[in-house]
Amino acid sequence: MGWMLVILSVFVVWVASLWKIFFSDSKPSFLNEDSPLLKKNVLLVVAHPDDESMFFSPTINYLTSRGHTVYLLCMSIGNADGMGSNRKDELYRACVVLKVQLDRVKVLDHPDLQDGFGQVWNHCLLENIIEEEVYSHVIDVIITFDSYGVSGHCNHGDVHYGVRKFLNDSAPGNIEAWELVSINLLRKYTGLFDVWMSNLDVKRHPRGVIHCLLNEQPRKSFLAMAQHVSQWVWFRKLFVTFSSYTYINTLRKME
Secondary structure (H helix, E strand, O other), X not given: OHHXXXXXXXXXXXXXXXXXXXXXXXXXXXXXXXXXXXXXXXXEXXXXXXXXXXXXXXXXXXXXXXXXXXXXXXOOOOOOOOOHHHHHHHHHHHHHHOOOXXXXXXXXXXXXXXXXXXXXXXXXXXXHHHHHHHHHOOOOEEEEEOOOOOOOOHHHHHHHHHHHHHHHHOOOOOOEEEEEOOOOHHHHOOHHHHHHHHHHHHHOOOOOOEEEEEOOOHHHHHHHHHOOHHHOOHHHHHHHHHOHHHOEEEEEEOO
């Protein structure tokens, strides 16, 4: 009897989370607080092919569905296992699913920016690359990892510090930058349930410092990640199923 109550409680919370995602009247106001009609040029900066699908798909879905222009800058082809060429092609296929135009996707294969836990990337080089993209596309908003980078991968952290160095050294004064908040291990694998904890995070901060973007099309996240065939192994399938990053992104403003 006790187990049945637990299962029923879990089911009720799960359904309530789904309801909050698909039917909530309180839509997020990220990038639209001042003028809902003003669309932004947004640069998403990631480290490897599949970062966009595994971690940032709620953000991408939110932006594209509201008419913002999304540019994707991927700093490497993810060649740690010698599959970089395939992974680059997989990224383009994932971007088709995510509705990011391919002429707005840039994937680098710089000799000093190679994928790997032992590969420390030069922050000055990253800054220069980011600066070029910002001015080339008249970027209004940058989105990237926080310093931990969700999984603790050093390349994710390097991308964060490259963006931060650009903000400190040469960014125009009107540009916004947002980082994807890394959450603890327990929350990371609670899937939809993290919707509630993420909304509590928003309430604990001043207005506009943190935004929670709910994924209104989680199926698209699965389809996008499935395009990364070389990476679509059983444990990543489990990750995408149970990871809260499939269902919600918490973005914090970078000062």
